[in-house]
Amino acid sequence: xxxxxxxxxxxxxxxxxxxxxxxxxxxxxxxxxxxxxxxxxxxxxxxxxxxxxxxxxxxxxxxxxxxxxxxxxxxxxxxxxxxxxxxxxxxxxxxxxxxxxxxxxxxxxxxxxxxxxxxxxxxxxxxxxxxxxxxxxxxxxxxxxxxxxxxxxxxxxxxxxxxxxxxxxxxxxxxxxxxxxxxxxxxxxxxxxxxxxxxxxxxxxxxxxxxxxxxxxxxxxxxxxxxxxxxxxxxxxxxxxxxxxxxxxxxxxxxxxxxxxxxxxxxxxxxxxxxxxxxxxxxxxxxxxxxxxxxxxxxxxxxxxxxxxxxxxxxxxxxxxxxxxxxxxxxxxxxxxxxxxxxxxxxxxxxxxxxxxxxxxxxxxxxxxxxxxxxxxxxxxxxxxxxxxxxxxxxxxxxxxxxxxxxxxxxxxxxxxxxxxxxxxxxxxxxxxxxxxxxxxxxxxxxxxxxxxxxxxxxxxxxxxxxxxxxx
Ligand SMILES: *[C@@H]1O[C@H](CO)[C@@H](O)[C@H](O)[C@H]1NC(C)=O
Ligand SMILES: *[C@@H]1O[C@H](CO)[C@@H](O)[C@H](O)[C@H]1NC(C)=O
Ligand SMILES: *[C@@H]1O[C@H](CO)[C@@H](O)[C@H](O)[C@H]1NC(C)=O
Numbered sequence: 001x002x003x004x005x006x007x008x009x010x011x012x013x014x015x016x017x018x019x020x021x022x023x024x025x026x027x028x029x030x031x032x033x034x035x036x037x038x039x040x041x042x043x044x045x046x047x048x049x050x051x052x053x054x055x056x057x058x059x060x061x062x063x064x065x066x067x068x069x070x071x072x073x074x075x076x077x078x079x080x081x082x083x084x085x086x087x088x089x090x091x092x093x094x095x096x097x098x099x100x101x102x103x104x105x106x107x108x109x110x111x112x113x114x115x116x117x118x119x120x121x122x123x124x125x126x127x128x129x130x131x132x133x134x135x136x137x138x139x140x141x142x143x144x145x146x147x148x149x150x151x152x153x154x155x156x157x158x159x160x161x162x163x164x165x166x167x168x169x170x171x172x173x174x175x176x177x178x179x180x181x182x183x184x185x186x187x188x189x190x191x192x193x194x195x196x197x198x199x200x201x202x203x204x205x206x207x208x209x210x211x212x213x214x215x216x217x218x219x220x221x222x223x224x225x226x227x228x229x230x231x232x233x234x235x236x237x238x239x240x241x242x243x244x245x246x247x248x249x250x251x252x253x254x255x256x257x258x259x260x261x262x263x264x265x266x267x268x269x270x271x272x273x274x275x276x277x278x279x280x281x282x283x284x285x286x287x288x289x290x291x292x293x294x295x296x297x298x299x300x301x302x303x304x305x306x307x308x309x310x311x312x313x314x315x316x317x318x319x320x321x322x323x324x325x326x327x328x329x330x331x332x333x334x335x336x337x338x339x340x341x342x343x344x345x346x347x348x349x350x351x352x353x354x355x356x357x358x359x360x361x362x363x364x365x366x367x368x369x370x371x372x373x374x375x376x377x378x379x380x381x382x383x384x385x386x387x388x389x390x391x392x393x394x395x396x397x398x399x400x401x402x403x404x405x406x407x408x409x410x411x412x413x414x415x416x417x418x419x420x421x422x423x424x425x426x427x428x429x430x431x432x433x434x435x436x437x438x439x440x441x442x443x444x445x446x447x448x449x450x451x452x453x454x455x456x457x458x459x460x461x462x463x464x465x466x467x468x469x470x471x472x
Contacts, residue, residue, distance in 0.1 A: 040070065066106030071109060075113075075156070076114070078119060110140060115160060210232075215265055216229060216246065219278050219285055220267070245264045276389075299337045326353045335375050359372050368420070368421055370424065377427070420456070
């Protein structure tokens with residue numbers, strides 16, 4: 001008995017040494033319990049916000065649907081804990097965003113989770129730790145693993161897509177990612193792709209699904225993840241994967257053509273703002289639902305009838321003394337929404353105070369205000385927009401827009417006989433604020449202001465109050 005166990009152990013080691021191509025992906029089996037042999041599960045992504053931003057409402061609906069479908073398990077496609085993953089195994093966010101939220105009886109099932117980019121901004125090993133499973137038995141989270149169910153009916157290949165995204169390494173912005181156990185990156189990715197390919201080839205499942213955090217085909221804000229198109233899709237195609245499921249874009253979505261891999265997005269676990277859709281071939285885009293939340297901030301208005309207009313303006317500035325004309329220009333966040341909606345007369349019909357244009361002049365007695373659209377000056381919005389989509393309609397070609405604007409402004413200021421000449425823009429020229437100096441305005445706008453003896457430049461963008469200047 002002892003010798004045979006020992007022999008077995010040695011044989012196992014031998015196998016590993018001899019067969020270098022052995023996959024290291026953990027395999028799990030989820031038993032089918034329903035008498036008809038069927039299986040059903042929910043997929044949710046982008047959720048952990050301690051119940052806020054409608055997470056609790058979505059959880060409630062999941063409970064109802066989960067009961068109707070008699071679900072067997074739940075799949076989480078990542079971004080489990082906002083904004084920055086978990087700090088450690090004892091981070092109370094685990095309970096606040098998971099255990100205390102998904103409380104309904106139909107959701108007391110195994111959860112199979114992968115990590116999203118926001119999870120990588122925290123302590124990854126904490127989120128993968130067994131200690132969490134001791135706190136809540138439902139929690140199972142790994143970087144990559146394989147789940148089979150129904151003896152060959154379905155196999156789900158969970159893939160850690162985060163290390164694929166080059167930007168997180170070369171241009172992480174203000175974020176710090178926990179890449180421990182991921183570096184060297186190229187090796188991690190090639191091992192993962194190798195193991196995945198091996199597991200897919202071994203699979204005789206009727207249905208092969210791949211799950212990852214990032215989108216491959218998506219009309220959502222974040223757009224296509226080119227690295228996955230280049231590196232993951234060929235392996236999925238070669239191995240006849242049926243379905244790829246992701247989160248990341250906060251929407252529900254189905255893209256696909258007959259006979260090809262179907263792409264599903266389920267990223268509506270919380271904060272599913274309305275209006276985050278980009279063009280996609282309508283023959284392929286079968287479903288897109290971007291939720292109902294909305295805001296002036298962060299992404300402008302999504303149309304003339306966006307209720308944010310009332311919620312953020314009419315219903316807020318209600319006091320008697322503020323029932324005056326408002327003269328507005330656009331900021332960068334307004335350009336992230338539908339600009340023509342924000343400029344529309346329809347808003348003025350809803351609230352007579354609203355007047356918003358890209359650039360215009362207001363004179364009053366002794367003063368002239370020159371309102372200037374500073375957004376198109378900022379090069380970064382064009383060359384490195386990050387996750388944002390700007391509505392540049394009627395702005396392009398950019399150089400022409402800027403040179404026309406500067407020409408017109410110069411002309412108008414030269415004509416002005418006003419005692420006081422003020423220029424108003426969104427972006428700072430001299431500022432000690434976080435966003436810093438807008439170099440493009442220093443180079444292009446400031447000379448015109450100086451030449452024409454403008455007295456004052458007023459801006460926003462930096463969320464502060466500030467006065468910079470020298471006499472004269
Ligand atoms: C929750 O969803 C409602 C629409 O159902 C939306 O009006 C609201 O803005 C959302 N709230 C938050 C905090 O996202
Ligand atoms: C991350 O969490 C693990 C527990 O899983 C802990 O051992 C480690 O110290 C944490 N790291 C940091 C930097 O806090
Ligand atoms: C933007 O708003 C205008 C109304 O001002 C509307 O005609 C247009 O369809 C909207 N565009 C999008 C992409 O929703």
